[in-house]
Amino acid sequence: MADKKKNFDLQLLGRLLRETKPYRSLFILCLSLAIILAPLSSVRPYLIKVMVDDYIFKADLTGLKMVALIYILFVIANAVIRYFFMYRTALLGQLVIKDLRVRVFNKISKLPLSYFDKTPIGQSTTRTINDNETLNTVFTQGVITMVADILTIIAVLSMMLVTSWRLTLICLITVPLLVIATYVFKEKVRTSYQKVRAELANMNAFLQERISGMRIVQIFNAEDQEMAKFKSINRKYTQANLDSILYYAIFFPVVELISAIGLALLVWWGTAGYWADTISFGALVSFPMFLNLLFRPIRLLADKFNTLQMGLVAADRVYDILDKEEKIEDNGTIQQDSFKGEISFNNVSFAYNDDNYILKDVSFSMEPGETLAIVGSTGSGKTTIINILNRYYDIQKGSISIDGKDIKSYELYGYRKHFATVLQDVFLFGGNIYDNIRLLNDDITKEQIVDAAKLIGAHKFIDMLPNGYEQKVMERGANLSMGQRQLISFVRALVYNPDILILDEATSSIDTETESVIQFAIEKLIAKRTSIIIAHRLSTIRHADKILVLDKGKAVEFGTHKDLLAIDGGYYQKLYEIQFADIA
Numbered sequence: 001m002a003d004k005k006k007n008f009d010l011q012l013l014g015r016l017l018r019e020t021k022p023y024r025s026l027f028i029l030c031l032s033l034a035i036i037l038a039p040l041s042s043v044r045p046y047l048i049k050v051m052v053d054d055y056i057f058k059a060d061l062t063g064l065k066m067v068a069l070i071y072i073l074f075v076i077a078n079a080v081i082r083y084f085f086m087y088r089t090a091l092l093g094q095l096v097i098k099d100l101r102v103r104v105f106n107k108i109s110k111l112p113l114s115y116f117d118k119t120p121i122g123q124s125t126t127r128t129i130n131d132n133e134t135l136n137t138v139f140t141q142g143v144i145t146m147v148a149d150i151l152t153i154i155a156v157l158s159m160m161l162v163t164s165w166r167l168t169l170i171c172l173i174t175v176p177l178l179v180i181a182t183y184v185f186k187e188k189v190r191t192s193y194q195k196v197r198a199e200l201a202n203m204n205a206f207l208q209e210r211i212s213g214m215r216i217v218q219i220f221n222a223e224d225q226e227m228a229k230f231k232s233i234n235r236k237y238t239q240a241n242l243d244s245i246l247y248y249a250i251f252f253p254v255v256e257l258i259s260a261i262g263l264a265l266l267v268w269w270g271t272a273g274y275w276a277d278t279i280s281f282g283a284l285v286s287f288p289m290f291l292n293l294l295f296r297p298i299r300l301l302a303d304k305f306n307t308l309q310m311g312l313v314a315a316d317r318v319y320d321i322l323d324k325e326e327k328i329e330d331n332g333t334i335q336q337d338s339f340k341g342e343i344s345f346n347n348v349s350f351a352y353n354d355d356n357y358i359l360k361d362v363s364f365s366m367e368p369g370e371t372l373a374i375v376g377s378t379g380s381g382k383t384t385i386i387n388i389l390n391r392y393y394d395i396q397k398g399s400i401s402i403d404g405k406d407i408k409s410y411e412l413y414g415y416r417k418h419f420a421t422v423l424q425d426v427f428l429f430g431g432n433i434y435d436n437i438r439l440l441n442d443d444i445t446k447e448q449i450v451d452a453a454k455l456i457g458a459h460k461f462i463d464m465l466p467n468g469y470e471q472k473v474m475e476r477g478a479n480l481s482m483g484q485r486q487l488i489s490f491v492r493a494l495v496y497n498p499d500i501l502i503l504d505e506a507t508s509s510i511d512t513e514t515e516s517v518i519q520f521a522i523e524k525l526i527a528k529r530t531s532i533i534i535a536h537r538l539s540t541i542r543h544a545d546k547i548l549v550l551d552k553g554k555a556v557e558f559g560t561h562k563d564l565l566a567i568d569g570g571y572y573q574k575l576y577e578i579q580f581a582d583i584a
Helices: 010-056 061-110 113-118 121-128 130-163 165-172 175-212 214-219 223-275 281-322 382-389 412-416 433-438 446-456 459-464 482-495 512-526 561-565 571-579
Strands: 343-351 357-366 371-376 397-402 419-422 500-504 530-534 546-551 554-559
Touching: 010 061, 010 130, 010 281, 061 121, 061 130, 061 281, 121 130, 121 281, 130 165, 130 281, 165 223, 165 281, 175 214, 175 223, 175 281, 214 223, 223 281, 343 382, 357 382, 357 397, 357 546, 371 382, 371 571, 382 500, 382 530, 419 482, 433 446, 433 482, 446 459, 446 482, 446 512, 459 482, 482 512, 500 512, 512 530, 546 561, 546 571, 554 561, 554 571, 561 571
Parallel strands: 357 554, 371 530, 371 546, 419 500, 500 530
Antiparallel strands: 343 357, 343 397, 546 554
């Protein structure tokens, strides 16, 4: 959602405040402290007035000491309560955003792959981290502190009226000027904040993309061009910040000027009132303190309202994710302990956007324990078959069954537990090899991982690393070769002991020497389990029980390697002649 000017949304604020329900006692405590702080702040100037009029002028030193002690106690109490108020409001905000972060991540982790197809990763990251962090300001600098400021204004005005209604009226003359200046400042700063956030988003997007693609930038000597683009983006971001600072630089001197005018009027009329014996000297002494206590929260309310507004914009973004109804239908009730592995596609058609069908009326079947190889040109629908078999997407037409039951009749989480997929682009997380294999699953032991690695043929290279299975893995496995990453992914698949194994072009980026090691690992993986192999290299699939040939989303050929080679002018025969005939 773009940063646009939004009206203040009370409904959204109410929803956000309801997030404090698990911490209701803490929320009530924060409001109670806000209520207590208001009179504590406003009483101090009144005590100054009492000391001057009732004790200093009457030379009552004993009474003066007593009132001075009371004043000191009020100051200490105000400091202690304000500390607890600030700490507890910050704690409340952190507890709320902690819960929201968990909810957002949990929601994102359960969204279908179609969401990630159309949503940049950076946007989801921003929602989970930056926007959630902004919500903290709603509590620390927003609604609760605004309540405290409003109560302070009411308390100060009440004490001012009690002290001297004449001086109060004089002070209020300048308040309309302050309110107007505050309103103008609020609107200007809100606009500048939105511009700053927009420019910051542009800079973050640029940096994320360029840093991720720095290899390409350097390969094509494009450093100077990219630096010129960055300077332009950086200049716009800097200017947006300077515009924001400009409004602060104008607003605060204007407030000081209005305060000075108010103080000058106070001294002028107050002095005349004192000589006319209508205003006490103590009131005249205490009112500059009242004036400061009155103007300060009015001045801060503008900035806090903007903070609250930005917090609500962030809340709207967060709830936009939490309210998403995109999900894979999960109405299945069957929870199978294991699959035999019989797979059947019956007239399956599928489109990612409901218009352009990637798969068109595809039908084939596999017996338990068989290995199916899927071949075809890029974009023919090979990976799509894997996606719909795993139920990352639901099909529009036809049906898919496993062990004679429609896959939609199985409970989704339990259904996917029976699959393991090894992708062409192996993704390794930051951490160590051990954690990357078990994916933090405590049910998988070190012994199981070592046994699987030995079976696959990966133990030797892992054991030779300086720290073995505890070897640190850099982001995306950058400190490991492609073959090493692929072997780790094979071990990961094996320790989960799937009933159905899927290899999605697992050898397409491997050199010829490493391919023999990978081929050995594949043979161990597919033994005694139903397997589906997608590959461009026909050398990896010659021993498959069946081969499915796809062309533009249609199943054009299906059978054994020998049967397909026997089809004169067939698609598979042509592929074989191009890739493999010379060493047949």
